[in-house]
Amino acid sequence: MAETPLAARPPYSEPRQQHDAAMMGMYLFLGSEIMLFGGIFAVAAVIRILHPADIVESSRALHYLIGALNTGVLLTSSFFVASAVEATKGGRRRAGATWLAAAAVAGLVFLVVKGYEYGAEYREGLLPLPGADTQFRTAPQHLFMNLYVLATGLHAIHLLIGIVLLSVLAPCLAFGKVRLPDRGILIIAAALYWHLVDVIWVFIYPVFYLAR
């Protein structure tokens, strides 16, 4: 079911050029996202150097098995997204949409598990939210948990954006709103974003949970 490719839109002269430009734009955007999270990782490195013993102790208090489960969920979702891209490239709309939907569901599972984890930490007095009754043995542990909330929260917001993106794209792909192959770039770019959010988690997990 190959559809006829349309001519490139201005300012481009050929579809290939347009595709390359879109890919380059996406990679640059992802580069700027890496710099955004880079700030968080820089702070994590600094407070660890300032207070090594306290940070190790705080890290031990986190539920690393729940984090491991979530890491597995996200990696699986990345596989779903990669499959969606392959299906889209082959012009298989229904399969592509199904894979996208599966990835979005996996993303939701991640958020539900994360919410459960936050709940457990809240009850244990580990989550420094406003109004929470927290018990920290030392001040740097409080500092570490502040950063933990910010890092995982910022990641969750990115994931939420990804879920919305895939949920919108999946029906568009299924019902032919996305012209293939020339607008398949939408699926590819969304997939790249999803992978990046996944990769950021792959760094957050060891830095916070396994830094013991």
Next chain:
Amino acid sequence: MTDTALPQPESSNFQNEGLSETGTERVSYLRAGHSLSSWLLTTDHKRIAILYLIAVTFFFFIGGTAAALIRLDLLTPQGDLLTNEGYNRAFTIHGVIMVWFFLIPSIPNTFGNFLIPLMIGAKDLAFPKLNLASWYIFMAGGLFTLFVLIAGGVDTGWTFYTPLSSMFAHGSVVLAAVAVFIAGFSSILTGLNFIVTIHKLRCPGMTWRRLPLFVWSIYATSIILVLATPVLAITLVLIAAERLFGLGIFDPALGGDPLLYQHLFWFYSHPAVYIMVLPALGVASELVAAAARKPIFGYQFVAGSSIAIAIIGFLVWGHHMFVAGQSMYASAVFSFLSLAVAVPSGIKVYNWTATLYKGHISLDPPFLFAMSFIGLFTVGGLTGLILAMLAIDVHVHDTYFVVAHFHYIMVGGTVSAFFGALNYWWPKMIGRTYSLVWGRLSAILIFLGFNLTFFPQFLLGYLGMPRRYHVYPPEFQLLHVFSTVGAGLLGVAYVMPFAYLYYSMRYGTPAGFNPWGATGLEWTVPSPPPKHNFETIPVVDSLPYQYDVELEEDHG
């Protein structure tokens, strides 16, 4: 100015009350749609450039008004005009508006937008809709900032230093941080758009070695925009989290480190200085080559030095923190790297000078602005070297010496280049020439007014007048009065270009394709350019700046 084959206004239009329109203008981008929505929903890079020009001019005068308040308050040693709080708020408005809503977007977003597709032979930027979106994001951020700064008031200065900003400051720090955060997205999207455009949309034959130097400098700027701005974004998020949710990251009571905030902030904000000045350096290269009517001397070095400045610029942020308590070994490294930035900057200045040597120079307004830029940038750069020396910095840190230094770079450099660019490309953008006499006069007055305003501040700083104070010992008053008088002159001189350029829109003579006789693809299309820039995509077969050299007679 060469005046060969100027398209004359059509005689049928002379009876009209309004503009006498030339045939070129009738098919230009300016006349492609007259409704408000044809401007506000345009994806034409040239129209978006005009939107940015209007916006940054507006913010420039807002920031300038705050500067006028500051200077008037400093006329007397007691600070009679403003309260302490009011003074702090005034310099915060001045800093925030001028840095994020004038200096950073000024040259890239107006002239970069307008010129990059024209210079590289493209029909538009790579992502035209994104370009429009970034204007809206910019406006949203800018107007929100203005509202917060005036209605709420922020007294932290543009640097939002912790723990002042996170624990002690009154006013709407969080809202101001949100507003700057929003504007940052506009920066990132614009930078991204420029990089992709320069990579993917060059016309056949436009190789990297044939790119105009302005494009090189915007390319270097865009790299900084994309890589540094997100770090500012996360830093502002951390401040907002501390104020809103008590999630202290820099809070010393929790073992956090306020110095870490400064590291993160300057990791963005020092490269941001180069975001502000690199486009100005690119403008100067264009203006110098056009005025000297010679190929630019050492093209590869001028182009490469832009990239070198962008790279080294990422490694010098610690020179803002020499007396903040960072390790002296770190300071020594930062000091060395800061001195190293002088090398590519010096290459540019020397190469411009060499380009001018025996050039056939025309004393047009753009050239006068370029000369003013080079002179002021050199003074600013040399005093930058003084400040990069550890021992001297301890003496003059946080004094007016620093204020004078960065105003020589930012205002003397970037604003001069902005006006130079405006005067040089105005006939291209609008299609009309303006009064050269008024242009020269305003260039000279801006130069004089600037020096009268800021040179006394070097002396003040050297004598020990600290920054951010509005009550000072009476012996400093004379120099402050000089500075305020200079600011008044500068204010008048800044209004002049807008007056004569506005006048030229209505009464200027049609400019023709190439009023300055300059090289470059932007001068091969009509002024103002048609909606899609080029009838057919051009093919480039030679190096840039191929002027026919007209050497002066060699007497003796």
